Amino acid sequence: xxxxxxxxxxxxxxxxxxxxxxxxxxxxxxxxxxxxxxxxxxxxxxxxxxxxxxxxxxxxxxxxxxxxxxxxxxxxxxxxxxxxxxxxxxxxxxxxxxxxxxxxxxxxxxxxxxxxxxxxxxxxxxxxxxxxxxxxxxxxxxxxxxxxxxxxxxxxxxxxxxxxxxxxxxxxxxxxxxxxxxxxxxxxxxxxxxxxxxxxxxxxxxxxxxxxxxxxxxxxx
Amino acid sequence: xxxxxxxxxxxxxxxxxxxxxxxxxxxxxxxxxxxxxxxxxxxxxxxxxxxxxxxxxxxxxxxxxxxxxxxxxxxxxxxxxxxxxxxxxxxxxxxxxxxxxxxxxxxxxxxxxxxxxxxxxxxxxxxxxxxxxxxxxxxxxxxxxxxxxxxxxxxxxxxxxxxxxxxxxxxxxxxxxxxxxxxxxxxxxxxxxxxxxxxxxxxxxxxxxxxxxxxxxxxxxxxxxxxxxxxxxxxxxxxxxxxxxxxxxxxxxxxxxxxxxxxxxxxxxxxxxxxxxxxxxxxxxxxxxxxxxxxxxxxxxxxxxxxxxxxxxxxxxxxxxxxxxxxxxxxxxxxxxxxxxxxxxxxxxxxxxxxxxxxxxxxxxxxxxxxxxxxxxxxxxxxxxxxxxxxxxxxxxxxxxxxxxxxxxxxxxxxxxxxxxxxxxxxxxxxxxxxxxxxxxxxxxxxxxxxxxxxxxxxxxxxxxxxxxxxxxxxxxxxxxxxxxxxxxxxxxxxxxxxxxxxxxxxxxxxxxxxxxxxxxxxxxxxxxxxxxxxxxxxxxxxxxxxxxxxxxxxxxxxxxxxxxxxxxxxxxxxxxxxxxx
Numbered sequence: 001x002x003x004x005x006x007x008x009x010x011x012x013x014x015x016x017x018x019x020x021x022x023x024x025x026x027x028x029x030x031x032x033x034x035x036x037x038x039x040x041x042x043x044x045x046x047x048x049x050x051x052x053x054x055x056x057x058x059x060x061x062x063x064x065x066x067x068x069x070x071x072x073x074x075x076x077x078x079x080x081x082x083x084x085x086x087x088x089x090x091x092x093x094x095x096x097x098x099x100x101x102x103x104x105x106x107x108x109x110x111x112x113x114x115x116x117x118x119x120x121x122x123x124x125x126x127x128x129x130x131x132x133x134x135x136x137x138x139x140x141x142x143x144x145x146x147x148x149x150x151x152x153x154x155x156x157x158x159x160x161x162x163x164x165x166x167x168x169x170x171x172x173x174x175x176x177x178x179x180x181x182x183x184x185x186x187x188x189x190x191x192x193x194x195x196x197x198x199x200x201x202x203x204x205x206x207x208x209x210x211x212x213x214x215x216x217x218x219x220x221x
Numbered sequence: 222x223x224x225x226x227x228x229x230x231x232x233x234x235x236x237x238x239x240x241x242x243x244x245x246x247x248x249x250x251x252x253x254x255x256x257x258x259x260x261x262x263x264x265x266x267x268x269x270x271x272x273x274x275x276x277x278x279x280x281x282x283x284x285x286x287x288x289x290x291x292x293x294x295x296x297x298x299x300x301x302x303x304x305x306x307x308x309x310x311x312x313x314x315x316x317x318x319x320x321x322x323x324x325x326x327x328x329x330x331x332x333x334x335x336x337x338x339x340x341x342x343x344x345x346x347x348x349x350x351x352x353x354x355x356x357x358x359x360x361x362x363x364x365x366x367x368x369x370x371x372x373x374x375x376x377x378x379x380x381x382x383x384x385x386x387x388x389x390x391x392x393x394x395x396x397x398x399x400x401x402x403x404x405x406x407x408x409x410x411x412x413x414x415x416x417x418x419x420x421x422x423x424x425x426x427x428x429x430x431x432x433x434x435x436x437x438x439x440x441x442x443x444x445x446x447x448x449x450x451x452x453x454x455x456x457x458x459x460x461x462x463x464x465x466x467x468x469x470x471x472x473x474x475x476x477x478x479x480x481x482x483x484x485x486x487x488x489x490x491x492x493x494x495x496x497x498x499x500x501x502x503x504x505x506x507x508x509x510x511x512x513x514x515x516x517x518x519x520x521x522x523x524x525x526x527x528x529x530x531x532x533x534x535x536x537x538x539x540x541x542x543x544x545x546x547x548x549x550x551x552x553x554x555x556x557x558x559x560x561x562x563x564x565x566x567x568x569x570x571x572x573x574x575x576x577x578x579x580x581x582x583x584x585x586x587x588x589x590x591x592x593x594x595x596x597x598x599x600x601x602x603x604x605x606x607x608x609x610x611x612x613x614x615x616x617x618x619x620x621x622x623x624x625x626x627x628x629x630x631x632x633x634x635x636x637x638x639x640x641x642x643x644x645x646x647x648x649x650x651x652x653x654x655x656x657x658x659x660x661x662x663x664x665x666x667x668x669x670x671x672x673x674x675x676x677x678x679x680x681x682x683x684x685x686x687x688x689x690x691x692x693x694x695x696x697x698x699x700x701x702x703x704x705x706x707x708x709x710x711x712x713x714x715x716x717x718x719x720x721x722x723x724x725x726x727x728x729x730x731x732x733x734x735x736x737x738x739x740x741x742x743x744x745x746x747x748x749x750x751x752x753x754x755x756x757x758x759x760x761x762x763x764x765x766x767x768x769x770x771x772x773x774x775x776x777x778x779x780x781x782x783x784x785x786x787x788x789x790x791x792x793x794x795x796x797x798x799x800x801x802x803x
Contacts, residue, residue, distance in 0.1 A: 065684045090671065092681050093696060094689045113667045116660060147701040 006129050007033040009049060011042035011068065012057040012087070021055065021115060028122045038062070039071040046075055046082055052129045057112070058088040058095065069095055076107065083128040087112045091138045097218050100133060104170065104210040108134030124170075133170035133210050140168045143217040155197050163190040168213050225282055229275050232291060236271040240264050243301040250304040252373030263301060266466040270294030273469030277476075281569065285335025289328040290469065296321030305375075312361055312378040319353040322439065325465070326406045329432040332425060333569065342409070349402055356395035363388035396447030403440035407433060418545075419514060421566045427475030428468070435464045483573050486510040491580045503584045504531070510577055513564045520559040520589040522596070524784070528560070531588065533596030538562070549574045553582035558589050604776045611773040622673055630666035634659050679721070687717045687744060691724060695742065698728050706743040712751055716801050719777050720744055720753045723785070726770045727755035727797045735759025735795055750783070751803050756796040763789035774799075 008030050012018045015037075022032045033049040036042035038061045046054055054075055058068040072084040083106035086099060096109035108128040114136065115121050124134035144153065144165055156164065159180075166176045173191070177184040191209075195202045198216055203209050244260045247253050271294035278287025299321070302314025327346045330337055337343050364383040365374065410433055417425060438461035445453035490510035494503075508516040519528045519536045530536040539546035539562060547565045551558055561581070567574055641655035674680075682690040688707040695702035711717070724742055731740050737759030744753050771787070778785045783801030 059680075065680070090675070090680055092693065094681055094685060094693055113664060116663065142696060146696045147698065 005031075006053065006126070007031045007049065007051040008125070009034045009036065009042065009045050009051040009054045011036040011039070011054065011060065011071070013037050013060045013064075014057075017057075024115065024118060025055075025122070025125070028118065030122075030125070039067040042071050043074060043078075046079055050079065051082055053083045053085060053125055055085045055087060055125065058086060058090075066095070069099060072099060072107075076103070080106075083107065083131075085110060085125055085128050085134065087115065091136070091142060093139050093142050096135060096139045097214060100135065100211070100214055101218075104133035104208075104214070105131055106133075108170070109139065110134060110136045111138055127170060132172070135169050135210070135214075137165070137169055140165045143168065143214075146217075152198055156194060160190050160194050160197075163187060164194050164213065167191070167194075167209060168217065170210050226279070229279055233271065233275055236268060236291075236294060239295065239298050240267055243267075243298050243304075246301055247304045249306075251306050252375070253304050259304075262462065262466065263298070266462075267294045267298050269466060269469040270297065273473050276473070284333065286328065286331065286333055287335075289324060289331060289335050290472075293321050293324045293328060296324045308375040308378045311375045315357050315361060315377075316354050319357065320350065323349040323353050325432070325468075326402075326436070329410060329429070329436075330406065332428055333566070345405065352395075352398060352402070356399065359388045359391035359395065363391070393447045396443045399443040400440050400447070403436050403443070407436055407440075410436075418564050418566075419512070421564065423512060424475075424479060424566055424569065427471045431464060431468045431471040435461055435468065438464060480570075483510075483512070483570065486512065487573060487576055487580070490577065494580055494584050503581065503588050507561060507577060507581060511561075511563060511567055511573070513567060515564055517562040518559060518585065518588065519562060520585070520592045521557045522593060523557075529592055529596055531592050531595075533592055533594075533599045549578050551578045551581050551585045553586045558582060558586045600779065604779050607772070607776045608780060611776065619673070619677070622669075626669040626673070627666045630662050630669070634662045634666065637662065678718070682717060682721050683714070686711045687720055690717075690721050691742060691744070694721070694725055694728065698740070699732055700737060701739040702728065703739065703741040704743070705741050706745045708744055708746055708751070712746075712803060715781060716751055716803060719774075719781055719783070719801060720751060720799070722777065723753050723774050723797070723799050724755055726774050730763070730770070731755070731757045731759060731795070734763065735761075737794070746803065749803055751801045753799040753801070754796065756794060758794050760791070761789045761793045761795055762791040763787060763795045 006029075008025055010018055010021050010025075010032060012021065018035050018037075022035060025032055033051045034045040036045050042054065042056065042060075045051075054072070056068045056072050056075075058066055060067040060071075068086060068088075072086050075082055075084050084099075085108040086095075087110055088095060089112050091111060099109050100107055106128050108124050110121070110124055114124070127134050144161065153161065153164075162180060163176060166179060171179065173184050173187045177187045180187070192202060194200075200212050200216060203212060240263070243263060247256050247260050247263070250256070253259055271291050274287045274290030274292075274294060276287070277284070277290060281287065300314065300318035303311050303318055305311050305314060323346060326349065327337070328335070330342055330346070337346065358379075361377040361379050362381050364380065364385065365377075410429055414422065414425070414429060438457045442454050442457040442461060445451075445457060487510050490506055493506060504516065504518045507518070508514055517530070519530050519538070521527075522529050528536045528538060538548050538560060543565070545565055546562055547568050548560045548562045549567075550560050561574070561578060563574075637655050637659040641652045641659065644652040644655065679690055679693065681693055688704075691704055691707065695704055712720070724744075728740060728742075731737050735757045737757035740755060740757040742753075742755050744751060746752075775785045778799045778801055781801050783799055785797070785799040787795065787797050789795040
């Protein structure tokens, strides 16, 4: 899979941001198949271009509330081959969890600020395009940071918490190993330990694993 | 009551028997002129006092006035002992013959409840009793005066020697003391009259004026006796006796008259209230009906559990032991609507008060609603002013936060970028570092803006509603927050916003002050209201007046017709409860 083969549709009501994103993605080797200013336009263009990824802003006309999220749900339902990466102004875990609750496949939720960090951003785009998931680190931090009455997360070591966080972000074992500068073998051991401490059924597939972790973090409160 | 009634009948019977015995004594007497006249006067006077006294006693058992009146009647009979031909009984009769004057004075001073209100009054009356007995000693010790013209009288049992000089000297002294005594009583009564309120005057007038007339005549008799004007003495004494005998009748007539007047006023009131209920001026009508200009109406606000006057201001009931004011509750269909605050003398007529209170119920309810409206308007006016003030304050705070936060960072960022631009060609490495720093700064500015926007109005609240917004709030709190109950459906936007900010501010306070380990939050719909509750397990003792935050929240809630209360007993956590009608 080469970047040149990844086709993207961008939806944002701000022309400035749309153009910026478009330039950034093209410079990183993506092909921008289309741009949309609102949800309706987006759905139309996704239907026409069948892109690999739709990058969607949460807030769009006409109501400027959560059109982007609803459009994302429809894209996932109507065009299963198109991945969706939602960009949000808010660290709103409810939105993210809502988006990722049914399936974490080809779905992502990032803070809009993240686009400035080109590597993280393009990595997330590639990850969702490849069938994986992406969840913003701030949202993950928020989920991990929730105060619980009897917190099983307290049983985790600091390293295990890091691994859990990266898992929740949607990273693969290889990516986690790279980020933490350890071997994949070590990451696997941590994962097994986490799953047993949290009483979760171990699973190999990345997206199922993220789903389990998120469901756990969500139910924890 | 029946016990009291039986006792009163016994007293009445005793009065009849004593009267008849006294009459028999007079008839058998050798030295009493005109027995028929004496007996008539004696019986009429005695039975009038006893009868009127018993009536007053029966009407108001708690008052001693009736008993004193009865005592005056019996005291008057004691004087007839001097009709006896037995020397000792005659002597005792003379000695105790004036006691009823003192009892009468005590009755006047103690009106209307029969109790002497000052300590010196008690000593004064006690002294008067002693003096009433001692004052008769001169004639008994040193021989009768000519004025007594008592040829047939038995000799005094305690006669020492006939000594006109000593007798007249002591007699003059006792007369002067007697006049002084009467004068003191008069002064006290006049002062009391002047201090009395109009309704008090109305009730005390008959007894006070007839009593004072009697005292004046007695004083004149004593004075003229001391001065030797025998004819004046006799005349004053005779008229005094007539006035004295009429006192119970005046008392009864006054009582009947006030009843008739009151009853007429009350029925007039009923009629007028029936014609046009609640057209205002209720206070004036009640004041007319009860003859109490000082009468006030206060209304009960059930939702705030407080008393409020007609202007909507908070008010208080007269205290339990208040000596001047009392109150009567007004109810409508078993519900308290208000109270009539009136002169304490009206308590003597509970029946009248009851019927007036019952009649006033509906009209009072109408006025209560008006008063409630005025109170609400007043409250809204002040809370609106506070909301405007809070809005201004909030804008200032936002301006400061923007200025000190994001704006400063953007200025710094602009500078950094400018620097980087200058070094791009010559020192690309430094430029690179500067750009990284700029990126950092920008991230911080964005994060700050995000937080600020969230504080102004969290988007999730309008997008997803209260439960999602509260979950987000709970997830961000630095203590464990349990959401025990949340509404299943969306509430109107202003209510959701108010509920959200109530919880947000409450949780902020919990974290800041309560030293709590956890908090519970619930929002539920009950009886057409949204009820927001935030409770913690902290140290309690929160002061609802602390900080403008809670005050502002209370205003926000009251702007939506709701109310907010805080219970925070020391050591037992804090519970904040807001109720907002939906």
